[in-house]
Amino acid sequence: MAGVFMAGLGGLLALMLALANRKLFVYEDPRIEEVDGLLPKSNCGACGLAGCHDFAEKLVLGEVVAAKCTVSSPAQIAAIAGYLGVEAGAVDRRVARLACAGGRHVAFLRAKYVGLSTCRGAAVVSGGGKECGWGCLGLGDCVSVCLQGAITLDEHGLPVVDQDKCTACNDCVTACPKKLFSLGLVKDRLFVACKSRAEGDLAEAACEVACTACGKCVADAPPGLITVRDNLAEIDIARFSEARREVIDRCATGAIVWFDDAGVPQRGAAARKILRKDALPLRSGESA
Numbered sequence: 409m410a411g412v413f414m415a416g417l418g419g420l421l422a423l424m425l426a427l428a429n430r431k432l433f434v435y436e437d438p439r440i441e442e443v444d445g446l447l448p449k450s451n452c453g454a455c456g457l458a459g460c461h462d463f464a465e466k467l468v469l470g471e472v473v474a475a476k477c478t479v480s481s482p483a484q485i486a487a488i489a490g491y492l493g494v495e496a497g498a499v500d501r502r503v504a505r506l507a508c509a510g511g512r513h514v515a516f517l518r519a520k521y522v523g524l525s526t527c528r529g530a531a532v533v534s535g536g537g538k539e540c541g542w543g544c545l546g547l548g549d550c551v552s553v554c555l556q557g558a559i560t561l562d563e564h565g566l567p568v569v570d571q572d573k574c575t576a577c578n579d580c581v582t583a584c585p586k587k588l589f590s591l592g593l594v595k596d597r598l599f600v601a602c603k604s605r606a607e608g609d610l611a612e613a614a615c616e617v618a619c620t621a622c623g624k625c626v627a628d629a630p631p632g633l634i635t636v637r638d639n640l641a642e643i644d645i646a647r648f649s650e651a652r653r654e655v656i657d658r659c660a661t662g663a664i665v666w667f668d669d670a671g672v673p674q675r676g677a678a679a680r681k682i683l684r685k686d687a688l689p690l691r692s693g694e695s696a
Contacts, residue, residue: 439492440464446488448479450555452577452596454502473497478575479556501594502576503671504569508588509546509601509662510689511564515543515615520690527551531585539614539691542603544588550580564687571671594671598643598651601673602663605638612661616682619663629655634664 443466451459455476457466466472467488474480474488475497489496519537521530527549530536536545546565558573561579567580571594581589588603601618604611608620621639630650634643641649641664653666653674662679 409652410651437468439468442491443467445489446491447477447482450479450575450577452479452555452579452601454478454577467492470494473499475499476627478502479577498500499605502591503571503594504542504576504580504590505592505599505667506590507590507599507601507603508586509566509617509665509673510540510615511562511566512544512546513684514682514688515540516688517690518615521545528583528585530558533686534628540586540604540606540611540618542586542605543615544586549583549585550589551581555579563578563685569671570576577644586615591675592668593647596648596651597653597667598645598648598655599665599667599673600641600663601665602640607639611639617661617663618681620661622660624658624660625655625664628658 419686440461444461447460447464449460453459455463455472455478457463463472463477467474473496474492474494476499477485478499478501480488481676485496516539516634517536517537518536518539518562521533521537523529523533525547527545527547529642530547535541538545544566546561546567548561548567550567551559551561556573556575558570558575560570561566576591578591583592586603592599593664602617602619604615604618606614606618608622611618612620619640621636621641623636625638625641626634630647632644633650634641635657636642656664656666656674656676658678660678660680662675665673665675669676
């Protein structure tokens with residue numbers, strides 16, 4: 409009797425599972441898995457979606473274009489579009505940009521930080537010891553989180569973004585405790601490479617390439633394109649199409665820059681030449 413009961417119970421449960429599977433079954437287009445397999449599997453979020461599988465679903469539904477995956481190579485994008493029989497599309501590329509040019513050779517330290525070798529760790533100890541409280545700490549948290557290898561530290565401890573490798577995944581934006589990184593369109597060339605809110609003379613005393621809020625860029629730009637707020641020049645992103653390289657020409661510190669085709673920031677004609685290679689001396693001689 410026990411054997412018959414168990415057999416009957418097993419059969420009943422199997423029937424219930426079969427009915428549940430039939431009732432609750434959710435169809436997934438088999439092309440989603442195929443497209444997912446063609447994607448780079450970085451799950452970086454640069455496309456604005458949760459991951460590669462989510463992106464594959466949107467692709468199959470026609471809600472996004474293949475070119476929106478900035479991690480994929482042109483050959484990969486073409487393969488995905490070819491498989492789906494659609495146009496690859498085009499998107500304006502975005503890139504991470506650093507609002508600081510204050511390397512060790514132009515920015516003073518008020519104290520030497522000794523401790524956990526991360527920007528986040530240094531930031532909680534009196535801001536990291538840099539004279540400019542808004543400046544880059546140069547310990548490379550952004551380098552560590554960049555899976556594409558698009559960020560390196562230069563000889564002065566300042567992050568440099570390789571425009572060709574950057575996928576605008578936003579990881580460096582999140583990792584920087586000073587909030588110095590932002591994502592911008594490659595085609596938008598005008599940029600303020602400073603975040604200091606200190607008054608003019610104080611800002612320049614802490615960093616030779618700081619924005620002094622002199623207002624020359626405001627005067628040279630189309631009306632309304634640039635304003636000065638809280639001692640810092642700010643660009644109206646809605647009006648980037650009006651920007652011209654001439655806007656940076658009279659900036660004496662070179663705090664406002666123009667990116668060339670390779671994504672390298674160019675300073676204006678009036679910007680003082682920086683010849684110093686060595687780090688500036690510690691001002692207070694203290695440790696943090």
